[in-house]
Amino acid sequence: MxxxxxxxxxxxxxxxxxxxxxxxxxxxxxxxxxxxxxxxxxxxxxxxxxxxxxxxxxxxxxxxxxxxxxxxxxxxxxxxxxxxxxxVGPGIKTGLNIRYENPKDVGADRIVNAVAGIEQYGTPLVIVDFGTATTFDYIDASGAYLGGAIVPGIGIAAEALYQRAAKLPRIELAKPKTVIGRNTVAAMQAGIIFGYAGQVDGIVRRICKEFGVQPRVIATGGLAELIAGESETIEKVDPLLTLEGLRIVYERNG
Ligand SMILES: Nc1ncnc2c1ncn2[C@@H]1O[C@H](COP(=O)(O)OP(=O)(O)O)[C@@H](O)[C@H]1O
Ligand SMILES: CC(C)(COP(=O)(O)O)[C@@H](O)C(=O)NCCC(=O)O
Ligand SMILES: [K+]
CATH class of the missing domain: 3.30.420.40 (ATPase, nucleotide binding domain)
Structure with a gap:
């Protein structure tokens, strides 16, 4: 075990x-x-x-x-x-070809996600991890990890509104009924939830265009389920991706 x-x-x-x-x-x-x-x-x-x-x-x-x-x-x-x-870090075998300028700078969570993603879903692949930060990772058809994008996480964004605007409350991160909020909480929920779904789709479509690919798009992380339902590009939520990646990397170093 x-x-x-x-x-x-x-x-x-x-x-x-x-x-x-x-x-x-x-x-x-x-x-x-x-x-x-x-x-x-x-x-x-x-x-x-x-x-x-x-x-x-x-x-x-x-x-x-x-x-x-x-x-x-x-x-x-x-x-x-x-x-x-x-x-997971410099000196251990991940089997991943990392094309970041400084491979040691890539977050270990992003590396293990990529390892598991390649095994389970194939390439080309985009992984979106909704954690404290939201990360996008792109793995090309050859299995090389090319990098990605990092944006403020959903919790951070909601917290920033509450901290910096006197009349905006702390809200529950939940999907509102409509994009047109008719009270403050509903308006903030619409902005955050639909805004993040649009952001995911925007970044994914840009990756597709820039590289001329149709990658699979897999989401993971604490808040993935909330956004996946509203996104047009996320095909699947895999809450265990990071743990699977750790298991695979462990085996590669056995
Ligand atoms: N199982 C869960 N259900 C709902 N929300 C969760 C769950 N796990 C984590 N979250 C929320 O998702 C956010 C990011 O969590 P997580 O993916 O664990 O981030 P990190 O990897 O940065 O620690 C946090 O705000 C957390 O409260
Ligand atoms: C981007 C992250 C903050 C995401 O971490 P998390 O939201 O899972 O806590 C983490 O992967 C990190 O610190 N990465 C180092 C910078 C990079 O990957 O380029
Ligand atoms: K994470």
Whole structure:
């Protein structure tokens, strides 16, 4: 059994794989001030609740886009799982041909998404990950990772309106009935939800035009489901893409 862990700016997602079957998955808040032992108590409880003993875990793989908590997490797995985590980054085999100017600059989450996406959906491929930031990744027909686009995430956008405009409230991120909002909350929801769906379609269509391709378009991330229904270009939501990518990269380094 292996433990896969993706650390985003908002959530830490953990999964246990038995072979290529995901048997458990959990989501914790990413808390920059939590200690090794605070995270340790959380994961020990999760394992206990699932009837899993730390000794059953043969290996751990970690992708992390929050450098300040990297060392806490590395210590966490040594202390509470008894295993040194394989960290997705320079020096590990991903099998991905990364054409970013500096390959080490690409977020580890984007790399593992691309690895899983290529395996499961083929190429050419666009992956949209709705996390703290929304990322677009383009993988060409040859399987090369060419780069993509990064935009403020949906939560960040909604929060910015609330923080910076005195009369705008904090809203629930939910789909309104119509694009014409007749109250403040409905107007903000229309702008954010339909605006993001349009943004996705706009970026995807631009990729298609610039490269002369008809890629598959797969979405993942905490808020993917909300936007996918309104987008004309997202063909599928795959909430497990990042965890699958971690499992595949782990195997490639076995
Ligand atoms: N299962 C879920 N259902 C609904 N919203 C979620 C879920 N998971 C995460 N979110 C929300 O989606 C946003 C991004 O989450 P996530 O994809 O985990 O981001 P990150 O990878 O940056 O940590 C957050 O605002 C979070 O509250
Ligand atoms: C773009 C991101 C902030 C997305 O992270 P997330 O929203 O999942 O927390 C992360 O992938 C990152 O920090 N990337 C490094 C910059 C880059 O990929 O070019
Ligand atoms: K992510």
């Amino acid at each position: 292996i433990l896969v862990v993706d650390v985003g700016n908002t959530n830490i997602v953990l999964g246990l794989y038995e072979g290529n079957i995901l048997t458990h998955d959990w989501r914790l808040s990413t808390n920059r001030s939590s200690t090794v032992d605070e995270y340790g108590v959380l994961i020990s409880n999760l394992f206990q609740f699932a009837g899993v003993r730390a000794e059953q875990i043969e290996g751990v793989i970690l992708s992390c886009v929050v450098p300040p908590i990297m060392s806490v997490l590395e210590q966490l797995f040594v202390k509470y799982v008894g295993k040194e985590a394989l960290v």
